[in-house]
Amino acid sequence: MKYLDIAIETALAQGAGYADIRIQRDTSQVIYLLNRSIKYAVNDVEHGYGIRVFKGGAWGFAHCNRFDDRTVADTARRACEIAALSAKVKKGAGLTLAPERSYIATYKTPVAIDPFDISMREKVDLMLEVNRTMLNYDGIRQAVFYLIIHKCEKLFASTLGTRLDLTTQLVDPMITATAVWEGDSQSRTFDEGGRATGWEWIQALDLTDKAKQIAEEALIKVKADTLGEEQRRTLILDPNHLGLTMHESVGHPTELDRVLGWEADFAGISFATPEKLGNYQYGSPIVNFMGDNTLAEGLATNAFDDDGVPAQKWFIIKDGILKEYGSTRDTAPQIGLAHSRGCNRATSYYNMPINRIPNLYLQPGKEPLTPAEMIAATDDGVYIQGRGSFSIDQHRINFQFGGDFFWEIKDGKLVRPLKKVLYKSCNPEFWNACDAICDERFFRPFGVINCGKGQPGQTGRMTHGAAPARFRNIRVGGSQ
């Protein structure tokens, strides 16, 4: 496309040390059904380009939604002017970029049935059936179905000679049943956080059956007991719950821009500082976390990031020890890394890419272990399913999590459902308390489509995964 060349040639003529252009078209369809009322059925198309210029050790970024030769060139010149302004306020010689070579490549998320080819009528009929199923239960006061389908098409070119044509897609159904009973209300949600795949996943899910399950569990939950006073207990966490726990307590602390303090003003920094690399006992020896932007159906899976760096798979924590971070071309050299791990991603064309959590998962246990065997080997604890309340400090040390569904475990059995359960822990206590992880047969991926970070704010997407895991001696109790 000629605009790629115009941007690159203009930036070079203005003295750019490095420049890239990302022409991005995001197409999304969002349908929000509250009970039987379609509150929102929208088709959204956002198309434009962002030009990033690195000059004199500093960045400039300009974006525009108008496509013509002169405007593209003007936008490139504006990015150069901004870079020159940035260079007036820098430390020493400013930033450097990790080396990278050029690539010419194409990537598309494997999709069997494109969700955009499914008619609005078919989607709404399915959603109405799901909500009717939930509302048919006496005591279910509110049913919500939120469906998101999204396609991101990018053309990327850089002064390194890279030319990329990248298309990623995702689909994300989320359903919630809220029960009201004797002065209390409790909800139960089916939400796997989205997957980079097609409508075939929706067909395989049997959402009407899921609706029955969550409606029944919402009714169980609203009538359940609370746990009472906080005590040290054993926790068994399901993969969906662990997805959010690892996102907050491992994913964010190992983003290199946070480690460097680049997010200090808003999202926060990290306790996992560079002197801890290779020697910090982040978790017990069975804890192994992979960064993996090649993961099948992963929301961060792509052939390249927005630096033009190829997708990679690497250990972030190995045998419990902090090994490496997720990094970008401008963060990696700050701690002497030779290459970026390919974690620079922008949400929309008008966003400057930032250091993002990759697809990040806890490797399953190496010994055969089923969830039933894990529960049978637990005398006194709580089993938590799904995601609930979550809060963590800005250094990523102290956290408190809830969940979506809870069972008390006594003498190796699930004895009664619970509600309003919270646990409190911190790094490194929590991951060092992990004493068992089920084997690979029970590994499940779960996506995050709404990871807020950056100024101005961006919404990132990535996939996490785990098999059920057990944690000993954690503070667990009921809310007020």
Next chain:
Amino acid sequence: MNAQQILEYIKQHCTADDWTITINEKDSHETRFAQNSITQHIAGSNIEVALQVSFGDKTGVGNINQTDAESIKNLIETAETMAKLNQPDPEFMPSCPAADLPQVLNRSEATLQLAPQEMVELVRQSIANGEKHPAQVSGMTEKHRYYSILCTSNGFYGECESTEFGHSMTMKKDAVETKVAYSGKDYARFDLNQWLDQLNSQFNSLSAPHVFEPERIAVILRPAAVQEFIGYMGWMMSRRYADEGITPYTDKLGTDFFGSNFSMVSTLKDDELYASPYFHGGIPSVEFDWVKRGSLFTLPTDRFWAKKTGSSPSTSYNLFIPGDGVSEEEMMKKAGRGIIINNFWYIRTVDMKSGEFTGMTRDGVLYFEDGIIRHAINNLRWNEIPHEATRRILASGVPILTSPDTKVPAMLIADFNFVDKTDF
């Protein structure tokens, strides 16, 4: 096409029974800095054209950011196709009719005229101040211009231009970390030196923090913390959710559900506050009392729920909490012993029905005893029910602008429920 040409094109070509057009333009410049250096620097403009249509009570919406005739034609086709293929909405509401709108001034010439070079100079001075300590400074300087139009087939037409300027600074050295932030519509009301003085004062007060174990104790929430604390509570304040039994506000309208020292309004009368002249697709903004001296007066209500319940639509288009003008020194004397909190972080719902939230302190915590600040302490986690906490308000200060649409005072609250601490 420009905005008026887009409106005319859609009016001429849209075949739906009912339609609403929204056009939002945005032009921004954002200078982000961290660790005493500019790390990101962004400029650009955008436009969003949204068309909501209905055939009978079947609706569809299309959004685009391209404004050529072909794109607008596609937008109409997309929205109309979606509506035709949709199922009827049992809660459908037709678009709003013509209305007289209040006069609001959300535009600042000083903000519009602020040049990128001046923004970089603000950053440079902020970093130079930090280097004197010596400390690392991070933050963002930003300016925005917004312009929106809303037009319906039933005759509503409204437009609103607004500006926003923001400058935030986080200063960190070893365990000392604190932040100040200005965010308002008018750059002319911003005085960098005043904010640097506040930042330096906060920074200097936080050296050598002591370990403090969580307990129930009196707190002085400075205005930024009040905005976070009350703002999250506000998200739950929906008339529909209350009527459906989901939130704490069920059957509480008209009762003294909050503390008698607590009131909360949305107002068009404060020229510092941003106020949209209309909401919910074309309802004129008016004064709203949400809480009046402790009594739950109104809950935000959408158009459908208002029709169903025989009430009026309402929305919290801004937030103003009146105060008593009590100084921080007087509050410390009144409480005797307690802690001062600059800000909160990561507040999340714990339980929807009870209205319980959790969160962390941030940007510096101070312990006071015998009415005097003694020393800084570590950050703490709390679990609290904000509407219950308003019943424990002992005093409040002068309302301060904390964001373009929020103006709140500091508050002294007894027995705040801290449940955990963190290591910094």
